[in-house]
Amino acid sequence: QVTLRASGPALVKPTETLTLTCAFSGFSLNTRGMCVTWIRQSPGKALEWLTLIDWNDNTYHNTSLRTRLTISKDTSRNQVVLTMTNMDPVDTATYYCTRIKREPRGWYLDYWGQGTLVTVSS
């Protein structure tokens, strides 16, 4: 059974760095084709893809947020960590981690974790 859960601070101050952890089970990020990605949803807005890490440690980022995002994995602990620098109130959102299978064509998203709400406020 595949599960993912995002965790981290519920409140961060403007300009601070956000660190979120995704703990997952039911698959290995050492397996070819497996990826973990982060997606967020701000109140009243559409879902926004942020960043992805694959089994081979390749990373991909949303172009508009590229300079602020870092994603890394710890396969021994089955965790993926997202850091986002210089947080702003517009970054207030529910952050989700999800599993993706890299296919010969396409990035197939099949499991979502329960999101974690992050509020940016002084």
Added chain:
Amino acid sequence: DIQMTQSPSSLSASVGDRLTITCQASQDISNFLSWFQEKPGKAPKLLIYGASNLQTGVPSRFSGSGSATDFSFTISSLQPEDVATYYCQQYDDLPLTFGGGTKVEIK
């Protein structure tokens, strides 16, 4: 980036009604489209992948169709537990992109 335009943004229907949601991609994505259901406080759930394939365990009243740029999602007989927000999502290319969502309520 591939833009996904989903409509309507909300709808209200009676139990047993048939309802359809549409999603249009800004470019040809073949059949690399999924539909997700999101309920408050729960992780979104995959219902349909490959535009028309029902995920294991999903009730058969849910269905999807379409290819290239035009897609639709249908609930053949609306049930009270189907109250949720539904999203389309393309997975042909990064960045993954989503429709704006359709909030489904019971009349």
